[in-house]
Amino acid sequence: MKHPTRxxxxxxxxxxxxxxxxxxxxxxxxDERKVPTEQQWTLQVLKxxxxxxxxxxAVIGVQGTNPRKGTSHSWDDVQAEVADTALVTLARMRPNDAADCFAGVLADKSSRFLIPAPPSPGEVQG
Structure with a gap:
């Protein structure tokens, strides 16, 4: 299964x-089913x-470790499952600022876990 690129x-x-x-x-x-908001969020997180x-x-299928199924999936299948739900969940919980919330979390994680690149040769360090 081919997934669209950016x-x-x-x-x-x-x-x-x-x-x-x-x-x-x-x-x-x-809402049409009259599911309360917090229950909607809970169900979406469970998703x-x-x-x-x-x-x-899918990873088990890629590795072929299920003796009944053998190799039954591809890494594309794994990637589709990984990309499938989390951002929609965030948007359901924060409909007005999900992208900003995601960007903030990403900035926080990157500031804590990414090592700054060394300066280029000849670049003045501040």
Whole structure:
């Protein structure tokens, strides 16, 4: 299964627009069923757990370690499971600022875990 690249899927703003539209559609379905907001969030977070299980199953399929199924998945399958749910969950919980929240979390993680690149030769250090 071929998944779209960033160029095929659009700009990051278009990606977040699509994520928001999915979140709104899922919220509308739950609202029509009269599911309370916090329960919607809870179920959506549990969906991440479900997707983890599917990603794990796909990894087992890539490795061929299930004797009944052999090699049954590809790394594309694993990647699709990994990319499938978390950002929509965030957008459901924070419909007005999910992209900003994600950017903030990403900035925090990168400041704590990324090692700054060494200066280029001839670059003045500040």
């Amino acid at each position: 160029n095929e899927a659009g700009t990051i703003d278009e990606v977040w627009k699509t994520i928001g539209e999915l979140a709104r559609a899922f919220r509308q379905r739950d 991440i757990g479900e997707e983890f299980g599917e990603a794990a199953q």
